[in-house]
Amino acid sequence: AWSPAPYDILCGIVGLAASGEIVLLFVAPRPFRIPANAAGSRLKAGTAATGTAVFSIQKNGSEVFAATVAASSATATFAGSQTDVAAGDMLRIVAPSTADATLADIAITLVATLL
Numbered sequence: 001a002w003s004p005a006p007y008d009i010l011c012g013i014v015g016l017a018a019s020g021e022i023v024l025l026f027v028a029p030r031p032f033r034i035p036a037n038a039a040g041s042r043l044k045a046g047t048a049a050t051g052t053a054v055f056s057i058q059k060n061g062s063e064v065f066a067a068t069v070a071a072s073s074a075t076a077t078f079a080g081s082q083t084d085v086a087a088g089d090m091l092r093i094v095a096p097s098t099a100d101a102t103l104a105d106i107a108i109t110l111v112a113t114l115l
Contacts (some may be wrong), residue, residue: 011107
């Protein structure tokens with residue numbers, strides 16, 4: 001049986017992200033799909049958050065997913081609808097509008113499949 005090829009997008013933030021900082025800009029070289037709630041995607045921090053922190057994952061300037069790190073957590077839950085990305089579309093990950101005082105050394109991997 002045919003299975004779509006996996007396609008992962010990586011982002012690393014060393015130290016603390018500034019308030020509203022764009023931490024990833026990615027132009028899609030080929031079409032791919034991110035599943036509902038970014039299933040399989042991960043965010044993991046080296047230092048846990050003090051309060052709740054929400055990262056905005058945007059396609060062409062509009063939010064398509066939110067990655068929420070709860071207070072005292074070092075991982076996130078993702079929310080959003082299945083999203084298809086065309087070649088030439090721009091993905092952006094934006095740090096929380098108010099930076100968390102301790103959330104640091106963050107790795108984000110978005111899991112997708114090629115179309």
